Amino acid sequence: MLIIACPHCGQRNSNEFTFNGEVVTRPGPDPDPATWRRYLYMKTNATGWQEERWFHVSGCRRFLMIERNQDTNEIRMVRDYGDRR
């Protein structure tokens, strides 16, 4: 069981959330086709720490940025996705 500390709702079971994939920086304006292909389809799926986007569907219905270790499922950072920038 994975517990996620939502900054709005507190400690919640991960089954209240949907996983929206790893965070990938969108390419700048007018990228070449190879850059678009990498952005859309080529996820890193790396081991170790990864930034991910989750949606709290059964709670505050907000997107969250979560830093999770792919090997251990440890979470070391959760914040509102809008706080990233």
Ligand SMILES: [Zn+2]
């Ligand atoms: Zn929440």
